Amino acid sequence: MKSFARIVLPVLIILSMVLSACTTPTAAPTQAAAPTAVKAAEATKAPVPTEVPAVVEPTQAPAGDTCGNVELQYWNPFTGPDGPFMGKMVEEFNASHPTIKVTMTSQGEYYTQLATAAAADTLPDVAIVHADQVPTQAFRNVLRPIDDLVVEMGITGADYPAGVWNAGEVAGHRYSIPLDIHPMTAFYNADLFKAAGFEAAPKTADEFNAVALAITAGDNKGFDITGGFPVQQIFQQMLHQFGGSEFNAEGTEATWNSEAGVKALQWMKDVQTKYSEPNLEVDAELNAFKTGSVGMVWNGIWQTTNVTGDGVEFDGRATAVPQIGPQMAVWAGSHQFTLPVHKTIDPCKDKAAAIFIKYMVENSVTWAKAGQIPASAAVRKSAEFLAIEPQASIAPSVEYAFFPPSVPGITDAYGPLGEAVGAVMNGTATDIKAALDDAAKRANEILAQNKTTYGSAPKAP
Amino acid sequence: MTAAVTRKHRFSLTPYLFILPHLIFFAVFIGYPFFSGLYISFFQYDVLRPEATVFVGLQNYLDLFKAGSVKFIEFWNSMQVTLTFVIFSVPFLVVIPLVLAVLLNIKVPGRNFFRAVYFAPWVLSCAVISLIWWWIFQSQGGLLNYYLKMLGLETPRWLSTMPYAMISIIIATVWWTMGYNMIIFLAALQDIPTDLYEAAEMDGAGSWARFVHVTLPLLRPVLVFIVITTIIASFNLLGQPMMMTRGAPAQPTGGGATEPVMLRIFTEGFVRPFQGSAAAMSVVVATIMVIFSFANFRIFRQRD
Numbered sequence: 097m098k099s100f101a102r103i104v105l106p107v108l109i110i111l112s113m114v115l116s117a118c119t120t121p122t123a124a125p126t127q128a129a130a131p132t133a134v135k136a137a138e139a140t141k142a143p144v145p146t147e148v149p150a151v152v153e154p155t156q157a158p159a160g161d162t163c164g165n166v167e168l169q170y171w172n173p174f175t176g177p178d179g180p181f182m183g184k185m186v187e188e189f190n191a192s193h194p195t196i197k198v199t200m201t202s203q204g205e206y207y208t209q210l211a212t213a214a215a216a217d218t219l220p221d222v223a224i225v226h227a228d229q230v231p232t233q234a235f236r237n238v239l240r241p242i243d244d245l246v247v248e249m250g251i252t253g254a255d256y257p258a259g260v261w262n263a264g265e266v267a268g269h270r271y272s273i274p275l276d277i278h279p280m281t282a283f284y285n286a287d288l289f290k291a292a293g294f295e296a297a298p299k300t301a302d303e304f305n306a307v308a309l310a311i312t313a314g315d316n317k318g319f320d321i322t323g324g325f326p327v328q329q330i331f332q333q334m335l336h337q338f339g340g341s342e343f344n345a346e347g348t349e350a351t352w353n354s355e356a357g358v359k360a361l362q363w364m365k366d367v368q369t370k371y372s373e374p375n376l377e378v379d380a381e382l383n384a385f386k387t388g389s390v391g392m393v394w395n396g397i398w399q400t401t402n403v404t405g406d407g408v409e410f411d412g413r414a415t416a417v418p419q420i421g422p423q424m425a426v427w428a429g430s431h432q433f434t435l436p437v438h439k440t441i442d443p444c445k446d447k448a449a450a451i452f453i454k455y456m457v458e459n460s461v462t463w464a465k466a467g468q469i470p471a472s473a474a475v476r477k478s479a480e481f482l483a484i485e486p487q488a489s490i491a492p493s494v495e496y497a498f499f500p501p502s503v504p505g506i507t508d509a510y511g512p513l514g515e516a517v518g519a520v521m522n523g524t525a526t527d528i529k530a531a532l533d534d535a536a537k538r539a540n541e542i543l544a545q546n547k548t549t550y551g552s553a554p555k556a557p
Numbered sequence: 558m559t560a561a562v563t564r565k566h567r568f569s570l571t572p573y574l575f576i577l578p579h580l581i582f583f584a585v586f587i588g589y590p591f592f593s594g595l596y597i598s599f600f601q602y603d604v605l606r607p608e609a610t611v612f613v614g615l616q617n618y619l620d621l622f623k624a625g626s627v628k629f630i631e632f633w634n635s636m637q638v639t640l641t642f643v644i645f646s647v648p649f650l651v652v653i654p655l656v657l658a659v660l661l662n663i664k665v666p667g668r669n670f671f672r673a674v675y676f677a678p679w680v681l682s683c684a685v686i687s688l689i690w691w692w693i694f695q696s697q698g699g700l701l702n703y704y705l706k707m708l709g710l711e712t713p714r715w716l717s718t719m720p721y722a723m724i725s726i727i728i729a730t731v732w733w734t735m736g737y738n739m740i741i742f743l744a745a746l747q748d749i750p751t752d753l754y755e756a757a758e759m760d761g762a763g764s765w766a767r768f769v770h771v772t773l774p775l776l777r778p779v780l781v782f783i784v785i786t787t788i789i790a791s792f793n794l795l796g797q798p799m800m801m802t803r804g805a806p807a808q809p810t811g812g813g814a815t816e817p818v819m820l821r822i823f824t825e826g827f828v829r830p831f832q833g834s835a836a837a838m839s840v841v842v843a844t845i846m847v848i849f850s851f852a853n854f855r856i857f858r859q860r861d
Binding site: 555 | 698
């Protein structure tokens with residue numbers, strides 16, 4: 097093996113030196129948010145003693161009254177282009193609150209990170225958690241109830257759509273405060289619309305069919321839909337539009353194999369057959385839309401900058417999804433503020449966290465610029481928000497947003513649904529009712545397993 | 558002779574000190590986790606909820622063998638995916654590097670350049686090669702379908718239909734890891750004394766006969782090593798499908814058509830908080846891998 101040292105090692109060393117240069121750029125995007133966090137930290141080094149908080153937060157006493165300077169760790173999953181917007185908000189908060197210093201960390205594989213931090217008792221002081229993850233994280237001792245703090249902050253459900261507010265309540269206790277709602281959004285190519293003789297985006301099933309049919313010709317497609325993400329979310333939306341629901345109210349049984357469910361999936365399969373390319377993989381519908389050959393796609397509002405405005409070479413626009421079924425419903429997710437568990441609770445940090453969360457919610461108009469709809473109705477009514485397009489015109493649809501029942505592990509039960517919808521859209525299953533029935537059976541088994549493991553209430557904090 | 562015998566029986570600390578650094582890390586990062594995993598597999602276990610830890614005996618294992626249950630369907634589906642990958646990737650990962658190594662062992666100008674070229678992909682991380690191949694295979698403006706269309710050929714949906722999704726993953730993996738096996742073959746080839754070839758040539762052996770009767774027999778120990786390490790590496794398939802297909806396409810019966818068993822275990826233990834059952838799955842997979850490796854050793858030894 098002398099030749100090993102002669103050949104293998106030099107080759108290895110040289111190549112690793114040459115090619116390590118190629119691998120570093122991939123790591124860069126995830127760190128994109130870091131500079132803003134550093135800048136935010138720097139901003140607090142020049143504190144303006146008492147004037148600024150008095151101006152910006154006239155109703156709030158600075159946390160420094162009895163606590164001195166407080167440092168907060170704030171985690172979120174905003175590793176994409178939305179990270180810098182959040183970084184800017186944190187920076188502004190730090191500048192206006194000299195006694196509180198918030199350090200933001202954005203990271204991927206977010207819930208794995210939270211779980212490992214929980215095991216090591218190194219959780220941050222404030223964390224963003226998705227609405228459908230709140231009960232799971234509460235039951236897993238990652239989050240703690242904040243009933244008293246919410247009363248202290250003066251935040252009530254009156255300012256929020258009922259669905260998004262209720263998502264933050266677990267076993268009778270409040271665990272989170274909604275920051276935003278990110279709904280399913282309809283993106284359309286206004287140039288193709290015009291060429292086909294249409295002006296406005298469709299609002300009904302008939303209008304949808306008319307424009308999709310008119311555009312579908314040659315290489316052009318009226319409406320592209322994939323066989324992966326986000327077809328499960330589109331199905332949920334159509335299910336609710338046809339009057340169905342994924343689960344019973346208690347979250348103990350899957351109910352998507354109802355008549356409404358069959359109608360919803362049949363509608364999706366029909367529009368795929370008529371107006372879409374078959375067997376598209378995840379993101380393929382967006383890439384096709386960006387080439388300018390697709391009339392409409394439905395995806396999360398977070399794709400707005402990707403497929404409209406400067407992101408495309410045609411007139412790409414975003415608007416609320418149409419009402420296809422007898423009633424309006426919109427799939428949506430929501431980012432919510434939470435307070436993670438610590439072995440020893442520092443009341444000063446909690447007080448500072450309350451000021452921070454209240455500030456972020458009230459100033460979430462900056463966050464809207466990142467492509468989200470503020471959850472707070474007061475912010476949505478503000479003139480500043482109404483000037484932000486297309487967010488302002490999509491905003492009314494969040495009143496129709498629905499959220500899963502507040503049950504731990506509920507996201508697991510969506511797994512079989514995603515498989516069934518994906519299989520039907522990919523053509524590996526043809527019997528819609530049978531596919532939904534089978535998925536419901538498997539989901540019920542998962543729900544029962546979860547029930548036994550999680551019990552009925554989180555461990556008292 | 559007597560001196561050698563007495564030295565053999567005298568205890569010496571030196572060799573143990575030499576292996577100590579490795580032993581410490583082995584014990585901490587492999588030994589302890591192995592036994593801890595074995596222990597956990599007998600519990601309903603979530604590290605974040607010690608209050609909910611319950612001893613369940615063999616229940617986690619029995620669940621994996623209870624036909625028709627979700628765990629059974631998902632686990633054995635993913636096991637089948639991994640086995641399919643092993644069966645179709647290992648032959649390519651052994652034969653192609655062997656051929657390349659033999660070719661690059663010939664004294665031709667620029668062979669060091671080609672050695673570097675073929676070895677290059679191996680130093681890239683899994684995420685990087687997965688993204689490269691995702692861009693090649695994806696259906697909207699992907700490189701491969703762009704050229705296939707230009708040539709007027711069929712343009713399959715490489716990442717969302719079967720069997721193309723599996724083929725894509727195998728191609729990406731072979732391109733990525735063949736260089737490593739090649740370099741080991743190359744090193745072994747250079748250790749074969751040239752006088753053996755000269756002797757064979759004098760006996761009238763052609764180049765094929767020399768390959769079969771000189772090269773292959775002398776490569777056998779290295780070949781065994783390569784086959785076993787490649788099978789184990791292929792069993793550990795995780796990153797490529799995670800990045801390229803996300804387990805797609807979905808199957809109506811449950812599980813993804815390219816969801817490997819390692820991804821299933823990760824999902825069970827980290828996305829869902831069923832670490833006990835994830836540990837049981839790991840033990841079952843490890844047992845299967847041990848049986849495979851043992852069978853390999855036996856098969857190759859019988860030829861001697």
